[in-house]
Amino acid sequence: MSNVSYYTPEGLKKLKDELLQLEQIERPRVTQEIADARDKGDLSENAEYHAAKEEQSLLETKIAKLKNVVASARIIDESQLDTSKILIHSIIKIKNTSNKMEFSYTLVADSESDIKNGKLSVNSPIGKGLLGKELGDIVEIKVPNGMMTFEVTSVSR
Secondary structure (H helix, E strand, O other), X not given: OOOOEEEOHHHHHHHHHHHHHHHHHHHHHHHHHHHHXXXXXXXXXXXXXXXXXXXXXXXXXXXXXXXXXXXXXXXXXXXXXXXXXXXXXXXXXEEEOOOOOEEEEEEEOXXXXXXXXXXXXXOOHHHHHHOOOEOOOEEEEEEOOEEEEEEEEEEEX
């Protein structure tokens, strides 16, 4: 069974649009490439045919994974969430207690994460460590480089 992931309406629409693109545009394109390569003769020595079949395999795997993500996706009703705690879609500011650097993030589902734009996955080490915390909490989080300590300086929606 798949894990439920929570999305904003925009995030879920983006996933569905990508799935539609793959199924209605990319899949027929790859199928046509296979047909064109097949028409060129001996399949055992046809590099174009083998490349197109490989691309088809990768595309079908991607479609299957995306279908699974969309099937387990739920739109979160933010009006029902406790705004005092860090949850998915919380906008947070944290301060590294050792070097005093401050960071701002929005916690999002894995497929929406984009660290350059301040969108941090709730399944990342820092995201997991912050879930459920409140304003003013000091949090020690194990990251690949060791332990980091953060102070939660802001929580909003």
